[in-house]
Amino acid sequence: MPRSLPPEPPASACPHAGACAGAALCRFAPPAEQVPHPVDLERGARLPLAPVTGRRCFHAVRSGLAAVTAAAPDGRRQILCLNGAGELVCPGAPGGPGHALEALGPTRLCRIDLAPHAARLARDPAFVEALFHEASEGLARISERLVTLGRRDGPSRVAAFLCEMAERLGHAEGGALRLALPMTREDMADYLGLNPETVSRLLGRVRKAGLVRFLSPTSMEILDARALADLADGGAWPAAAPA
Amino acid sequence: MPRSLPPEPPASACPHAGACAGAALCRFAPPAEQVPHPVDLERGARLPLAPVTGRRCFHAVRSGLAAVTAAAPDGRRQILCLNGAGELVCPGAPGGPGHALEALGPTRLCRIDLAPHAARLARDPAFVEALFHEASEGLARISERLVTLGRRDGPSRVAAFLCEMAERLGHAEGGALRLALPMTREDMADYLGLNPETVSRLLGRVRKAGLVRFLSPTSMEILDARALADLADGGAWPAAAPA
DNA sequence: CGCTCTATTGATGATTGTCAATAATGGTGG
DNA sequence: CCACCATTATTGACAATCATCAATAGAGCG
Numbered sequence: 001m002p003r004s005l006p007p008e009p010p011a012s013a014c015p016h017a018g019a020c021a022g023a024a025l026c027r028f029a030p031p032a033e034q035v036p037h038p039v040d041l042e043r044g045a046r047l048p049l050a051p052v053t054g055r056r057c058f059h060a061v062r063s064g065l066a067a068v069t070a071a072a073p074d075g076r077r078q079i080l081c082l083n084g085a086g087e088l089v090c091p092g093a094p095g096g097p098g099h100a101l102e103a104l105g106p107t108r109l110c111r112i113d114l115a116p117h118a119a120r121l122a123r124d125p126a127f128v129e130a131l132f133h134e135a136s137e138g139l140a141r142i143s144e145r146l147v148t149l150g151r152r153d154g155p156s157r158v159a160a161f162l163c164e165m166a167e168r169l170g171h172a173e174g175g176a177l178r179l180a181l182p183m184t185r186e187d188m189a190d191y192l193g194l195n196p197e198t199v200s201r202l203l204g205r206v207r208k209a210g211l212v213r214f215l216s217p218t219s220m221e222i223l224d225a226r227a228l229a230d231l232a233d234g235g236a237w238p239a240a241a242p243a
Numbered sequence: 244m245p246r247s248l249p250p251e252p253p254a255s256a257c258p259h260a261g262a263c264a265g266a267a268l269c270r271f272a273p274p275a276e277q278v279p280h281p282v283d284l285e286r287g288a289r290l291p292l293a294p295v296t297g298r299r300c301f302h303a304v305r306s307g308l309a310a311v312t313a314a315a316p317d318g319r320r321q322i323l324c325l326n327g328a329g330e331l332v333c334p335g336a337p338g339g340p341g342h343a344l345e346a347l348g349p350t351r352l353c354r355i356d357l358a359p360h361a362a363r364l365a366r367d368p369a370f371v372e373a374l375f376h377e378a379s380e381g382l383a384r385i386s387e388r389l390v391t392l393g394r395r396d397g398p399s400r401v402a403a404f405l406c407e408m409a410e411r412l413g414h415a416e417g418g419a420l421r422l423a424l425p426m427t428r429e430d431m432a433d434y435l436g437l438n439p440e441t442v443s444r445l446l447g448r449v450r451k452a453g454l455v456r457f458l459s460p461t462s463m464e465i466l467d468a469r470a471l472a473d474l475a476d477g478g479a480w481p482a483a484a485p486a
Numbered sequence: 487c488g489c490t491c492t493a494t495t496g497a498t499g500a501t502t503g504t505c506a507a508t509a510a511t512g513g514t515g516g
Numbered sequence: 517c518c519a520c521c522a523t524t525a526t527t528g529a530c531a532a533t534c535a536t537c538a539a540t541a542g543a544g545c546g
Binding site: 070071072073074076078080090093094122123124125128129131132135136138139140142143144145146147149150151152156190192193232233234 | 313314315316317319323336337365366367368374375378379381382383386388389390392393394395436475477
Binding site: 488489490492493494495496497498501502503504506507508509510511512513514515516 | 519520522531
């Protein structure tokens with residue numbers, strides 16, 4: 001699995017014959033441009049995010065998992081947002097030095113280059129409205145994350161993370177909710193403002209409490225989503241499961 | 244001073260005869276609407292931020308200091324962004340329960356209600372572009388803050404905060420850079436993801452190191468902006484000043 | 487002048503980070 | 517198919533940071 005691309009979602013409203021998954025911006029490309037521009041990245045591959053190109057060239061995640069990352073002053077990485085299959089990488093995201101779009105696993109992107117049509121599109125209210133809508137969504141998501149990093153402790157962050165990812169990327173599998181996250185503990189730490197050892201410890205506690213079951217370090221089943229949500233909201237740990 | 248409004252900046256490009264300070268959106272209001280809609284708030288006053296109104300009704304800060312706040316699951320407050328005189332409260336900011344625009348001191352806002360013209364403006368690319376531009380700016384600022392909360396320790400957060408506010412709200416005064424912040428330690432703590440006692444301690448350390456001088460708890464002079472910037476970027480503390 | 491809210495400071499504990507060692511995983515090549 | 521290797525994950529010990537509780541001091545406002 002690791003060397004090959006993960007499965008792709010079904011075709012969507014995107015005119016690129018399903019090549020771009022749910023890219024709200026594809027429809028503004030003229031028919032001649034409506035062909036997929038797939039970009040395959042392997043884990044760790046980074047695409048620089050320049051402020052200029054960010055408004056003319058967009059990426060939709062077709063499969064895999066991509067992260068918009070920033071560098072702290074001391075060089076450490078902070079993941080600003082995660083985008084799974086079917087999501088558009090937030091337009092208006094900050095670009096510049098230190099910022100990049102990074103693949104966390106084997107990832108296929110659909111590149112939407114609207115630069116040749118920038119002049120025309122800038123006068124298309126529907127296009128700019130779509131742009132604003134996406135930026136607005138991104139703002140709402142990152143605001144939620146700011147609250148998480150500013151006001152939640154470790155257990156709450158990890159629980160909230162699992163809930164969020166389960167909702168966005170999980171899929172039912174024999175009655176249980178299965179979640180395959182192509183992320184290392186370090187990736188999670190960089191997303192949550194913790195360090196990898198702490199993430200590992202907290203995932204261990206969540207496992208021992210019987211809230212999740214690990215099939216591998218990156219694949220798990222959510223056993224008690226309710227308790228997880230409670231924990232995310234500052235609730236207490238449930239008693240450890242007997243088994 | 245506390246009961247009266249702080250001084251206002253000079254008139255800007257805003258057509259409201261300088262009533263709105265630098266509001267990029269004012270110019271889209273028809274002439275009949277180009278009269279000030281001042282809203283005076285005293286410290287602690289909160290305006291609910293609904294997702295719907297957020298796109299039709301905007302606020303520019305004419306004087307004072309306003310904060311977009313969110314509530315953590317446990318009820319604690321997290322300040323998402325600060326807006327001083329001359330700044331437009333970020334459009335596209337998330338609304339909904341727990342979110343509000345709160346005055347941190349006596350504050351006068353200029354309310355820009357474009358709801359009656361929403362239909363027309365939605366078809367004006369220049370308007371939507373201005374909206375996207377503002378949302379994009381907000382996204383860049385909040386991303387920077389996410390890095391701060393996720394990857395900076397207390398001293399670095401406080402130093403970065405002082406640098407940021409000095410740049411945005413400070414004014415030269417007899418060779419020194421003076422900064423009057425209408426914020427309590429608790430406000431700063433809610434902005435920085437710390438608690439008030441920690442903020443107080445860290446400000447004390449910054450003071451003892453000779454980087455700032457306090458004229459009152461909310462008014463200070465930046466004595467060594469360079470050392471402050473170094474500290475914000477993870478540098479070491481300079482030796483304590485003799486005096 | 488006194489009152490209330492805010493700020494400071496101290497003592498203490500909990501959480502998290504750091505360093506280090508071991509175990510497990512996943513991929514590679516024999 | 518199995519052994520090997522590099523990377524990742526886990527776990528422990530310890531230190532540093534930050535939060536909490538509490539008491540005192542100071543500021544702003546009536």
